[in-house]
Amino acid sequence: MSEKILDVAAGLILRGDGQLLLGQRPEGKSWAGWWELPGGKLEPGETVLEALARELDEELGIKVTEATPWVTYVHAYPHTTVRLAFCRVTQWEGEPRGRENQQLAWVDPARATDVGDVLPATLPPLRWLQLPDTYGISNIGQPEGLPSFLQRLDAALGRGLRLVQVREPGWPDGPDAPSLHTALQAVLQRCRDAGAQVLVNSAHPRAWWAEADGVHLRAADAAQVLAAGQAESLREGLHQQAKVAVSTHDRAQVTVARELGADFIVAGPVAATASHPGEAGVGWEGFEAIIADAGVPAYAIGGQGPETLADAREHGAHGVAAIRAVFR
Known part of the structure; x- marks a missing residue:
């Protein structure tokens, strides 16, 4: 495992019908074309929920009004290790749109991979979402x-x-x-x-x-x-x-x-x-x-x-x- 750990807030944006929002990484970024959960790294002094709200505004143009912490999960990629603070987002203002030229898709978590290749660190929460409450x-x-x-x-x-x-x-x-x-x-x-x-x-x-x-x-x-x-x-x-x-x-x-x-x-x-x-x-x-x-x-x-x-x-x-x- 890499010594450097990058702290990331990732949002599981869930509609009332259970559909989940995924974004496709645009050309020019690592893992281009792969699908992922929206979010980004924590800035100094930010809490997870603060970072998540900022990232979803910047990335999707939505204002988060209801989000809760969920699972913190560490995943080692070849060149970096990420500590992903997954949060469930259940209320927001605005309609998500790709402000960074990324494609978006609403998916059934049980069939999310039908949309294409999904980042490895995104696969576990797709399974977890299928657990009853x-x-x-x-x-x-x-x-x-x-x-x-x-x-x-x-x-x-x-x-x-x-x-x-x-x-x-x-x-x-x-x-x-x-x-x-x-x-x-x-x-x-x-x-x-x-x-x-x-x-x-x-x-x-x-x-x-x-x-x-x-x-x-x-x-x-x-x-x-x-x-x-x-x-x-x-x-x-x-x-x-x-x-x-x-x-x-x-x-x-x-x-x-x-x-x-x-x-x-x-x-x-x-x-x-x-x-x-x-x-x-x-x-x-x-x-x-x-x-x-x-x-x-x-x-x-x-x-x-x-x-x-x-x-x-x-x-x-x-x-x-x-x-x-x-x-x-």
Whole structure:
């Protein structure tokens, strides 16, 4: 990696229909003809959002009125290393136009490469944009709670939930206990019918990860995988679109998640929760400190729910993760 790091603010300008704005680098610039997210380098004394607003005015002629921090990601090009502070821009004044003779295109993030070659550092956020903004964590508890949970799951899926984690540490063991695997199958069926993905917590058998859509690693399990040199084999047996997520409570655990190539992290708890009695929340300042160099999207957990999503995004979260607030 180059010793010189260039700090850049990059904007994901998102219309209400989910379309994203890309610009094509004009002739005379490096990587001419390639498509990228608009933005530019920070000037001395500027914050990321200040630099973004200035660059989008200069580059596109728009005035940003609503933008939130998202993911800071480091990418090494052959001759320089860039630290990209990606921000989501959801409100602006004016119609974007190429003030630097660049072509513009509104694209579906899932099909953005149809427009042409996309800069390598732009590819990760295109994937991240496809993550839902709410992550529901199961709370079946005991076998007799399954019918009630499935009703709540159906209701949540009807409200748009598209990412679920099956996490049931209290499920009874023993040969005579009702099967959690059977419960997982019921959850999978409902989620697949709704177009939702299901991750299995690493407390449960690895064989289940492949049946579902990937794994959510507890922080201790993630550290163990990395220490054992098993990072490269973590995705063995999983399908191509499967996800790996990691729970994190501090920056060291975020480093582990990044080295494992996690698709996203869950960070917190932001506030104390009933599911973790006696565990104080880190607050929003603590949350921001945890995710500052994550390099991947982060869901805020701990006292979160749909009603806190906007607040979470103001502090750099991709979305929120919750148990009770999602499955009501």
